[in-house]
Amino acid sequence: MTELRADCERCFGLCCVVPAFARSSDFAIDKPARTPCRNLGEDFHCGIHTQLRDRGFRGCTVYDCFGAGQQVAQVTFGGRSWRDAPETAELMFDVFPVVRELHELLWYLTEALDLRVPPALRGQLAEAKGDIEKLTAGPPEELARLDVGPRWRTVSGLLDQASEHARARTKSRKSKRGADLIGKNLAKADLRGVDLRGAYLIGADLTHADLRLADLIGADLRGADLGGADLTDALFLTQAQVDAAKGDAGTVLPPALTRPSHWA
Structure with missing residues (x-):
């Protein structure tokens, strides 16, 4: 890919x-649409690329x-x-x-x-x-x-x-599509094959959860803790979702995705 x-x-x-950017916990400034960010250089490179999170531009990193x-x-x-x-x-x-x-x-x-x-x-x-x-x-x-x-x-x-x-290869094919799971304790949960499409998992504890073959299209993983979680063949997971979550050396990602540099 x-x-x-x-x-x-x-x-x-x-x-x-x-x-457009709105000043928030994800962006340090307001920026109108179709207007260059003040950090964009003449060479089209970000002047603070390696410091985005420290400088309040976490949204850019995800x-x-x-x-x-x-x-x-x-x-x-x-x-x-x-x-x-x-x-x-x-x-x-x-x-x-x-x-x-x-x-x-x-x-x-x-x-x-x-x-x-x-x-x-x-x-x-x-x-x-x-x-x-x-x-x-x-x-x-x-x-x-x-x-x-x-x-x-x-x-x-x-x-x-x-x-x-x-x-269909999994024993459980439960649906949690669009479910409100914000901040839920799902540590060590068996979520194999669960339909989590569009689920709200903001800040959820998914440490050591089994998410193999879970459908994660559109799932909101902002701040979710994926430490030790197994996402080996999670379905339709994107880099942006991974970047928005937290993880560690024990988190297993699909081969097509990269471990974020800000993870522990």
Whole structure:
């Protein structure tokens, strides 16, 4: 999934320009949308990248563009930056969030295609992935007008089916979809195969929990303690979710994800 990982060296700092920041525990300043962050250098590098958490920009450390930054910068706009070609800025800023959503869908579809699913479903997943890849390669004017909503609905249904087939291997297939589990003590809990899609796990104690084959699409793991937890083949877990949680040397992550530098 290398093309779906952020490569900041090939981007134009789009995640530091396009979104709006509100002063909070995650951001030290207010920043209007489509305005460069004060920490963004002329070279499109963050001037405090190694100190973001210490300087009050924790939100920046848990953001993931799924590789949309370099796609928009190098493919959609052919390597022309919004600084060198100011006339492209507004269109580029319109396109970036659209491509980010498409790349997030590609992340999930790529993972789903690695699961054990029936041939017919595999064909549907591959077709959906191919269609979205074609969209990401489209001209900027078309991307800016694209409504990603229908694609989300189609892909979500396919991912549901893939999840069901994958989790069928476990003894328990309970659903905690969208559940309020904020601050819950789930230490050592057996959550194998549990549907935790969209669950609120903010600040939950998941130390030494077994989350193998648990469906974690959209689960809010901010501040959740994953120390010693087993997420070996947790379904649809993203780097941003991992970065937002706490963990330690005993936390086992899926091979596609990286242990955050701020973990113990």
